[in-house]
Amino acid sequence: MKGPRLIDLGLVAAMAASAIAHARLYLHGYRFIPVVGPGFLVLTAVLGALAILILAGGPAWTRVVAAMVSAGALVAFVLSRTIGFFGFAEHGWEPQPYAVVSVVAEVVVMALGFMTLRRPVRGLSPSLRSPR
Numbered sequence: 001m002k003g004p005r006l007i008d009l010g011l012v013a014a015m016a017a018s019a020i021a022h023a024r025l026y027l028h029g030y031r032f033i034p035v036v037g038p039g040f041l042v043l044t045a046v047l048g049a050l051a052i053l054i055l056a057g058g059p060a061w062t063r064v065v066a067a068m069v070s071a072g073a074l075v076a077f078v079l080s081r082t083i084g085f086f087g088f089a090e091h092g093w094e095p096q097p098y099a100v101v102s103v104v105a106e107v108v109v110m111a112l113g114f115m116t117l118r119r120p121v122r123g124l125s126p127s128l129r130s131p132r
Contacts, residue, residue, distance in 0.1 A: 007112050008063075012051045014108035015066060018073065019047040021102040025095065035086040043073055060116050067113025070106035077103060 026040040046069055053062045077099070079085040081092070093099045 004116075007115060008054050011063060011066065011109060011112040012054055014105045014112065015047045015051045015054075015070075018070065018102050018105035018109065019044045019051070021098040021105070022047075022073075025098050033088055036080075036088045039076070043069070063113045063116040065113075067110045070109035070113070074103065074106050074110075077106075 022040045023044045026037060026044065030040050031037040047066070050062050050066045050069070054066070076085050080088055080090050090099075
């Protein structure tokens with residue numbers, strides 16, 4: 001298996017971990033939290049759709065969008081533990097283990113998603129791939 005494909009599989013696995021963690025939290029009580037609950041559901045659906053596109057060999061922008069979505073989820077996580085996020089606040093790494101799983105997964109998605117920006121563009125001659 002080639003390097004870029006391994007990166008895609010790692011990316012999809014991390015996206016799945018984050019989506020599953022958020023889906024479980026949604027089903028186990030977060031659905032009743034205004035704004036935040038539906039946000040968990042939307043995040044799960046978006047990560048799932050992007051994962052399918054990436055597995056199908058979708059364009060590079062799907063990986064960058066996945067990284068940006070995960071960055072947004074991390075910002076929401078930090079806000080929920082500092083100043084609050086739409087009136088919702090939590091403390092520390094609760095609920096366990098979902099907070100840790102989602103943060104680690106989102107950091108991995110960001111790293112691997114943005115790593116794809118460094119991939120060479122297929123079909124271009126070597127002289128056109130990067131400026132000298």
